[in-house]
Amino acid sequence: MDTVVLENISKSYIKNAPPALENVSFSVKKGELFGLIGPDGAGKSTIFRILTTLLLSDAGKATVAGYDVVKDFHQIRSCVGYMPGKFSLYQDLTVEENLNFFATLFGTTISENYALIKDIYEQSAPFKNRRAGKLSGGMKQKLALSCALVHRPEVLFLDEPTTGVDAVSRQEFWDMLKRLKNEGITIVVSTPYMDEASLCERIALIQTGHILSIDTPDNIVAAYPGKLYALRAPKVHLLLPDTRRYAGIRQCYAAGEKLHIAFKEDGKDHPAALLTYLKSKGHQTVAIEEIRPDIEDCFIEKLSNPQ
């Protein structure tokens, strides 16, 4: 049996309003690093709260480590680690006091599972007498992860652990997750950053309470329909309206310094025809090249063409 299973979970906070989750089903295998990828408000936190027994779903069934989230909530609370989206440690307690508190709360000690948190905790050791509220964003998240790990949970739920964290700390954080996965801990992690999706083994793309697709990042990218091109020009924002008006365009959106475009049907002449068209509109220096789509492109594609 899979470690985390959701079957047709629905949840709405306000009656008659669009539900926060509708018929969400997925399962996470033992020892897997599973990502929930979606923008703010997609329903990621609601899923975490249902799985950690903090919220009751309106419909559907879910189990964590074989326990039912409604009936066996006591057992689940002992065997999972949870890191909420908001920094949720005691800001007026020092690093060491926080870790000690949560270790004792979970009926263990820091030294018992020190091997597991060693890498993470040692980085914050120089600050162990500093109040948690005074740490930097990256340090805070590392401490929060240590606290969620200190009792060696079977399943680790991390709700947007890298939001508001600098690029270097984010990379370090994901390296830690990989090491934890190798320790046999099942990890469910959510992130609004599409570039982090490829670091997961399998991902679920989620939007307004619906799962758009579930697969490995590679398979999701491979399933991208047709080819994707990037347009480069000195003033991309001027290019966008004209390109959108071109008849053969299926997708066109800004991605950083470039425009990503896909044509309605693939054909060799399309790129050249588009360039000619753009030249006629007064855009002289435009370059086009085929690129490999990333998760974000797939996400946008799924949004406009939900199966």
Next chain:
Amino acid sequence: MKQFMVFVRKEFYHVFRDRRTLLILFGLPIMQILLFGYALTTEIKNAEIIVVDHAGDAASQQLTTMITASKYFDINSSTASDQDIYKAFKQGKVKCAVVFPTGFGNDLLNGQVAQLQVIADASDPNTAKTLTNYITAIVADYQQQVNPTANIPMRIEPVTRMLYNPELNGSMNFVPGVMALVLMIICTTLTSVSIVREKEMGTMEILLVSPFKPVYVVLAKAVPYLALAMVDFVIILILSVLALEMPVRGNLVLLFFESTLFIISCLSLGLLISSVTRSQQTAMMVSMMGMMLPTILFTGFIFPLENMPLPLQLISNLLPSRWFYVIVKAVMLKGLGIGVVWKETLVLAGMTLVLLTISIKSFKTRLS
């Protein structure tokens, strides 16, 4: 058990690292006791008074001296004329005036009825009544001195004795009430705010997703505040004995037992407030405002409950502080034992039990 102790220790860290909490915890009781003990009293001391002496004889001067000598009056002017009286009243300079008519001393010595006029500013009726009573008492005193053997036929002389508080010390009435008020506010505010803070900060989510049972969260929150409230109680007690000269005539152990009961009932109220509020500010408002006013109104230490309309009296019965007040007065001032206050104690214990049960039951094991 170890988990419980660590949780309690954490609560103490929170308290001692937050200046605001410390201020409420230790500043508030000291301030309130001193405020109610010294500043807010119904006694009138050193009221300004005018004396108009048309008699100018030995008797009138002796009486004037007696009035001046009492701690209640300060003579504003003893050489005023009749016109000055109304001027002084209009300017609000004086609260009271005494007028001796010509021949006051003669009338007194010749066995006739000697009259003197007492005028008071009755725009504040209570003050006016109190001042005229003081003057009447001084006059009666003087009469006794001048003619102790006056043989007035069929005279009734009431001899009053002020039990438990012969000096009519106003703080005697206030202090037990302020004790109830302070403990009520501190316990409800601090417990409710400390739980709601965990909700607001998001730490409640982690606490709930742990093997630590929610009911222990409630208890672990209550224990530190019970201890701190007991410390407060001791501070108030010491202050009122040393600074306000309050007696502690009854059994100290009984007093502590009753206070513990009352504190637990207030803590339960705080826990209840925390489970229905979401932000620290609302929790603070509800426990400060929502608790302070009923406690002041319905405990009986400022407004006598006996004079209230029946519905209000019934409402007052619902307040734990009302019963605690009666108990503290009985034990502290009258030195009575459990044999006399068992009924109030039973009511208080019952309320505590009900409140505690409700608050533990209403604590949510999930979010919302």
